[in-house]
Amino acid sequence: MTSPLQQKIKITGPSVVTANRTADGVVIWRTGSKGWSLDLADAAIVRTADDARALLAEAIEDDLGAIGAYIAPVEVRDGGKVLPGNLRERIRVKGLTIEMPVPA
Amino acid sequence: MYAYDELDRTLLNERVSEFRDQVKRRLSGELTEDEFKILRLQNGVYLQLHAYMFRVAIPYGTLSSKQLRQLAHVARRYDRGYGHFTTRQNIQYNWIKLSELPDALADLAEVGIHAMQTSGNNTRNVTSDQWAGVAPGEVDDPRIWSELLRQYTTLHPEFSFLPRKFKIAITASAHDRAAIKIHDIGLRLYKNDEGELGFEVLVGGGLGRTPFIAKTIKQFVHRRDILSYVEAIMRVYNQYGRRDNIYKARIKILVHELGIDKFAREVDEEWQHIRDSALAVEDAAIEEIRSRFTYPKYEKLPHMPDELKQAAHDPLFERWRRNSVFTHKAQGYSIVTISLKPIGAPPGDATAEQMDALADIADRYSFGEIRVGHEQNLALPHVAKRDLPALWKALDRIGLATPNVNLVSDIIACPGLDYCSLANARSIPIAQELTRRFANHDTANLIGRLHINISGCINACGHHHVGHIGILGVEKNGEEFYQITIGGRADEQAQMGTLIGPAVPYGEVADVVEDIVEAYLALRDSQEELFVDTVKRLGVEPFKERVYATR
């Protein structure tokens, strides 16, 4: 298996690093202060491949806290609001696009 | 049902305690994720978009009511109150916590249920016909042999780190409900001309990005030799299957690259060394396994009881009976398929409440037994015909009497991008929209048998290649698109569908499917000609013309 760090990293716009929390699997984002947050709004935004690689490397180092870290695109609106950059990430942020069989 | 003995129970408990230790070491940092991943996969634990997913095996699709209640308990206690039945006789929970998994496994072990090898590069859950043991015309109950293989493949010391996953399915009927031709090994139990029970062995079937229909490697393997023959196949595969490229690692690629004849010679050479080893299956061992399956004591009941005659006046009952109730080997009894495809709902999902209620219903009407089929529906295998009207009402009360089994809204679908980290596109909302389009029962009935299969990516968990209509989600420039094939089938005449034209965007899929169905209704030579037969007779072109003429 190729480590995410050995893969070529290219980003086309503002990006974040996201993963799932090891103990319970919930979606988390890497913050600028070497931690994780449950809120995309707290995520560190990177804009170059080098910064993305560095943020990902630091995230992967936390093997105990998080699994499956990767770089994901985001959209930064005027005023700084951060939105997920594609459908997959929208689903990870907002949940299923369908109703659950049992209402939450 | 197969009742575990002390040995089965001991092994399962040992497995749970091992995994508890492994989870503990992972959460304390002793194990890295790289080391742990394969261990969790071997216990059915994936990482999906929102959480861990937990896949539990339902070997050969047989459940007791007690086991179904425990599945409901796990849904309620450790998950969000529902589960998803898959195309390989498993149930998946979507929101499980790693830290709670050992407890969930321990709860399941209490009723003889496990998640061993429901993922990972090892032999997966051995699947079979969901009507095994009750379908008319079977030469033997294929579950006996499935259980033999379940035991043989569980924690196999040589084959737990294969090049890739490995799936085995068994049927004992002329009509294949277990889709054996799309498995790594497909086994057809039959009697040869001398009246000896044995197997036709098929190898190298599979879907995914390089789909293949399995080929017959040996026309007849005596029952005594089945384990040694399977071991020979697996040993050749373990040594020579490709490990350099995950997309070329399945046995189907090895069989394809060597050619079936050369592959068969390799297997045969290996087999000669081991066929008289401790792997030889004595009939006494089979009878021992058989003795731990419980078979109901059927009453002598009339073929057409009064209850059924009376209920026949109710058109709602009749339309349910016509597509849900099937012939049983015992007179006066029926097999009842329970649709998990209500209009507008995710295919294959059941809530904990439904599972509990169904367990009670099974106790009352089906000798406490429930089956799970690869079409993502459930079945009650031993229903007295006189009970059918009462059963129908009981099922209807819990939303499980949708009269659409085998009809166009009885859709197979993978979880797709709503849940799955591999998916490129969503599957469930496509299925939901299609069920709404075809919600009118009379229309669906007019269309007749038609299987739509939907996968959210090329890995084909929704078996799109073998759907009469297959729908495959792909991603194009960040948008969801869907390729549509027609003419596939998964039964004894298994074949891959043919692409009908360019992929269409999310919003147009249901329209295209409607057009295909309309084309079929115009093109079929009679009401009896099924969709898939019309495609076979006319080919794809006339459908293509009608569907793409206006696009």
Added chain:
Amino acid sequence: MPLVKNGHIATDVFFHAADGTELPGDGAVLVSAARFLEDPEALLKRGKVGVIWPNNRDLDDLVPYLERLALVALVFPSFRDGRAYTQARLLRERHGFEGELRATGQVLRDQFVFMLRAGFDAFDVRKQADADAFGEAARRYTVFYQPTGDGHLSALHRRNQLRHSESAKP
């Protein structure tokens, strides 16, 4: 890297002679397959010899020398690569190899049971903690579904025995 042999942490008596390096004057040596096959007779004459056999090479070239080899080391380049399990069983069960059968490479605690069942009796263990836990890991399972050459009866055979002993009762 700790060596576990016959269930206990042991000293490795084999000198691992890398390709192209000089062999010690005497004592047990462990060499690559390529080095061994260059001149097997010369090596075997000097005493205890072990060979590291790659997991993608057929055993046919090794089989003629098995009786005179003290050690065969099979390789797990990654713990995910299971080819050496097949080689181990073939060496033990088909070719009757009775010398030391050593697992090398990425050898971790959670594979010990499989390796033992396949016929390994020595382990180059990656982590000290895993070596320390060897006994516990090796004893974790008491029921086995498959017959292999490790001496454990499969569940099917145990049931069979049980049946016979019950039917023999008066």
